Amino acid sequence: MKPDPATTVTYDVGQHRAFLSTRERGRKVLHDLEDRIPPGTSLLVIDFTKVEAMTVSFTDEFLRKY
Template identity: 45%
Template sequence: MKAKQYVLTFPVSEPGTFLSTRGTGAHKRSELEAVFRSASPAPVLEIDFTGTEAMTHSFVDEFLGKFYVSLAAGDVQAVGVRLVGLNEETRESVAVCLERRKQFAVQGEDHTLLGDTNVMADTYAQARKLGAFRAQELADALGISVTNANNRLKRLVQAGALSRGRAPGPERGGKEFMYTLP
């Protein structure tokens, strides 16, 4: 039985808000990181854009782009991260920012990937089908090498799209991991 995970929701703005400038993005990112640091244990983070009408690319890059850099570097630890409440305009701003940075994120409502998703969309879709799996199982399902699967899984974990934990008793020795959806 899977334990229920703690979800921390961070509302980005008030309804009807237009977010612009790098300074505003840096301030919002600082707020997010402070709230996140005070949460214990490490939660699934839900960044809620509900009510945000539009955002400039400079705001999104400073707020979300740099947050995902911290996440990938391990400076911020999360079980998972998902973006919710995006409208058509804000979704496009997020996608452009993430594509430029070669990053991607999970849109929470429909579990799609936004940003630089070239081969990652198929990998994430297969991971969702499998639910809980090892790299070898994903490689078999996609018809790719285990090395390639591990590289893709690393990126999905860094983006907060998947969680990784030690697998019980590896058959061949060494470390083996189980991957799950947060």
């Protein structure tokens, strides 16, 4: 029996804004991301294509775990 193919989830960070700032927003976006990852996901793609800039505080909160 073949193993299941990799389950990939792509998360578009730019759906929130082109300029992302504040720790509070970073936590909210992180929670939104985590809510969209179904069990069994083996690959997570975090897409920053539409993001023009992020503050250090946003980035620290949002990407800390990753």
